Amino acid sequence: MTTASPATPAAPGRRRLRARSGRPPWILVVPALAAVAFLVLPFAGLLVSAPWPDMGERLRDPEVLSALWLSLTTATAATVVSLLLGVPLAWLLARTEFPGRRLVRALVTVPLVIPPVVGGVALLLVLGRNGILGTHLDTWFGITIPFTTAAVVMAQVFVAMPFLVISVEGSLRGADRRYEEAAATLGASRTTVFTRVTLPMVLPGIAAGAVLCWARALGEFGATITFAGNFPGTTQTMPLAVYMAMQRDPEAAVVLSLVLLLVSLAVLVTLRERWVNA
Amino acid sequence: MGSFLDAQLRLSRGTFALDAALGAERGEILALLGPNGAGKSTALRALAGLVPLEDGHVRVDGRDETTTPVEQRPIGMVFQDYLLFPHMSALDNVAFGPRCQGAGRAEARERAAGLLEHLGLAEHAGARPGRLSGGQAQRVALARALAVRPRLLLLDEPMAALDASTRVEVRARLRHWLEGFEGATVLVTHDPLDAMVLADRIAVVEGGRVVQQGTPTEVARRPRTAYVARLVGLNLFRGTAEGTTVTLDTLGEEETVEVRLPAPAEGPALVAFPPRAVALYSEPPHGSPRNVWRVRVDGVERFGDQVRVHLAGPPDLAADVSPAAVAELGLVRGQTVWAGVKAAEVESYGA
Numbered sequence: 001m002t003t004a005s006p007a008t009p010a011a012p013g014r015r016r017l018r019a020r021s022g023r024p025p026w027i028l029v030v031p032a033l034a035a036v037a038f039l040v041l042p043f044a045g046l047l048v049s050a051p052w053p054d055m056g057e058r059l060r061d062p063e064v065l066s067a068l069w070l071s072l073t074t075a076t077a078a079t080v081v082s083l084l085l086g087v088p089l090a091w092l093l094a095r096t097e098f099p100g101r102r103l104v105r106a107l108v109t110v111p112l113v114i115p116p117v118v119g120g121v122a123l124l125l126v127l128g129r130n131g132i133l134g135t136h137l138d139t140w141f142g143i144t145i146p147f148t149t150a151a152v153v154m155a156q157v158f159v160a161m162p163f164l165v166i167s168v169e170g171s172l173r174g175a176d177r178r179y180e181e182a183a184a185t186l187g188a189s190r191t192t193v194f195t196r197v198t199l200p201m202v203l204p205g206i207a208a209g210a211v212l213c214w215a216r217a218l219g220e221f222g223a224t225i226t227f228a229g230n231f232p233g234t235t236q237t238m239p240l241a242v243y244m245a246m247q248r249d250p251e252a253a254v255v256l257s258l259v260l261l262l263v264s265l266a267v268l269v270t271l272r273e274r275w276v277n278a
Numbered sequence: 279m280g281s282f283l284d285a286q287l288r289l290s291r292g293t294f295a296l297d298a299a300l301g302a303e304r305g306e307i308l309a310l311l312g313p314n315g316a317g318k319s320t321a322l323r324a325l326a327g328l329v330p331l332e333d334g335h336v337r338v339d340g341r342d343e344t345t346t347p348v349e350q351r352p353i354g355m356v357f358q359d360y361l362l363f364p365h366m367s368a369l370d371n372v373a374f375g376p377r378c379q380g381a382g383r384a385e386a387r388e389r390a391a392g393l394l395e396h397l398g399l400a401e402h403a404g405a406r407p408g409r410l411s412g413g414q415a416q417r418v419a420l421a422r423a424l425a426v427r428p429r430l431l432l433l434d435e436p437m438a439a440l441d442a443s444t445r446v447e448v449r450a451r452l453r454h455w456l457e458g459f460e461g462a463t464v465l466v467t468h469d470p471l472d473a474m475v476l477a478d479r480i481a482v483v484e485g486g487r488v489v490q491q492g493t494p495t496e497v498a499r500r501p502r503t504a505y506v507a508r509l510v511g512l513n514l515f516r517g518t519a520e521g522t523t524v525t526l527d528t529l530g531e532e533e534t535v536e537v538r539l540p541a542p543a544e545g546p547a548l549v550a551f552p553p554r555a556v557a558l559y560s561e562p563p564h565g566s567p568r569n570v571w572r573v574r575v576d577g578v579e580r581f582g583d584q585v586r587v588h589l590a591g592p593p594d595l596a597a598d599v600s601p602a603a604v605a606e607l608g609l610v611r612g613q614t615v616w617a618g619v620k621a622a623e624v625e626s627y628g629a
Contacts, residue, residue: 176361185348
């Protein structure tokens with residue numbers, strides 16, 4: 001038997017001994033650096049060409065502020081809707097067997113691959129004033145969706161929810177189902193298993209999916225402009241405002257882009273620290 | 279066969295088929311002992327309702343639970359790696375079951391606290407499972423399973439995740455903790471010591487079938503398969519008895535081997551004797567031992583304070599001798615020796 005002795009801490013400043021694994025190969029390093037440059041340089045360009053002297057004045061422009069506010073609220077609303085509908089859908093796809101499950105999963109991912117404009121057209125054809133459902137909504141309830149803030153949210157949900165569903169389904173499949181079995185042996189119904197065991201255990205995955213979903217909703221352009229139009233204050237979100245500004249006042253577009261960039265970065269960094277790495 | 283738990287489990291998965299009849303009385307601990315992949319855990323999961331039966335039944339305390347959903351079965355289960363919910367404290371883990379059964383929050387927590395205290399974990403009630411040691415986590419898992427007041431307690435390899443020193447302590451205390459339990463317990467293990475110490479009855483499972491059932495003493499003294507014989511450390515042979523002689527079944531060997539018994543028997547028989555009953559000689563012995571075989575030394579290894587000598591026959595057998603005897607005989611691999619066993623040391627029973 002050896003006697004236990006307290007571990008001796010490494011002397012400060014002493015190099016840790018580690019096995020040498022050699023230099024990273026250039027065939028990976030060079031493309032990686034090119035990728036970083038390609039992704040980061042455009043933002044550097046934004047910073048360089050920004051009209052810094054009258055920045056403060058431009059930022060107080062009510063049109064900028066209302067577009068920013070609209071973007072943040074609609075993207076958040078779209079994320080909430082996606083969570084309420086998408087998490088149950090992801091659970092069904094991951095945990096149950098039903099006829100046509102593969103087909104449903106394929107259909108759910110369609111919005112990821114089609115151009116958002118096409119999504120906007122499709123939404124318009126179904127929910128537009130003369131659309132298949134839209135006609136009835138209008139005549140029976142007096143509800144018109146297109147070209148309202150609700151339409152902005154719906155367009156965003158349409159393009160962003162698949163990100164959430166795929167991400168949450170992935171973490172549900174990755175979760176250890178034996179914990180759910182353990183809960184069942186303790187008398188938990190499937191609902192209780194879901195709310196008290198599954199949900200808390202896949203929360204990081206749901207948070208990551210929600211962040212992805214929110215980011216996608218925030219950047220949504222094509223479906224929004226087609227289905228919701230471009231009305232300042234009600235449907236003109238930041239991406240639309242950037243696009244419009246680009247036509248008449250490119251400097252304003254740069255300012256709007258910078259604002260959008262900073263807000264997105266701030267939110268993503270905050271959420272990342274709070275959730276994704278948890 | 280027990281009447282409190284009465285189960286006939288039949289199911290197949292790919293090439294594996296389980297066909298096992300299990301029973302236990304109220305308050306009894308039944309151990310399913312067997313090698314890895316024998317179907318012990320599958321049998322336990324079938325009792326819990328976690329895998330569906332193709333045929334058979336599960337009756338607990340006179341009630342048919344064959345088709346009862348898992349969450350409504352009167353069971354408590356301790357999983358091999360415990361599966362404590364990582365996002366809940368030890369107390370909330372234990373209170374989870376009572377809450378699911380409809381107890382109020384305060385009542386559930388009170389019951390959980392009582393169980394944790396009973397198992398000596400009162401000061402760890404607020405700890406997350408990640409902060410518990412293996413032994414503590416195991417006790418929390420046991421408390422969680424007992425909290426639902428099951429009539430059938432299922433323990434899947436309860437010692438497997440513990441380190442060797444904790445295992446000794448837990449093995450000794452687990453039986454004590456289970457003493458007040460009024461239902462039947464089914465325990466899965468591949469460790470014969472767990473089964474011998476903890477169980478009232480042992481069912482040996484091999485290849486999806488129960489090959490032997492009995493009390494630990496019966497199983498240890500009269501093993502029915504080579505696997506059990508090896509586990510309990512006996513030399514075991516199969517043969518046919520006639521009078522006080524058993525002729526061993528030869529597996530294609532030309533030489534017939536006979537074993538003399540202390541008492542007469544007839545028909546197919548199993549013959550068992552412990553390795554320590556085997557004496558080794560360098561010359562053919564005269565006198566007392568009535569069974570003498572010429573064998574070859576196949577291997578020598580340290581076994582406690584004895585030396586285990588593996589001998590190639592026929593018959594193939596193991597002998598435990600003192601280190602002094604090894605030196606005296608100058609045992610080396612390949613050497614020819616004579617192995618002697620007194621007839622009085624041989625146990626024979628019906629095959």
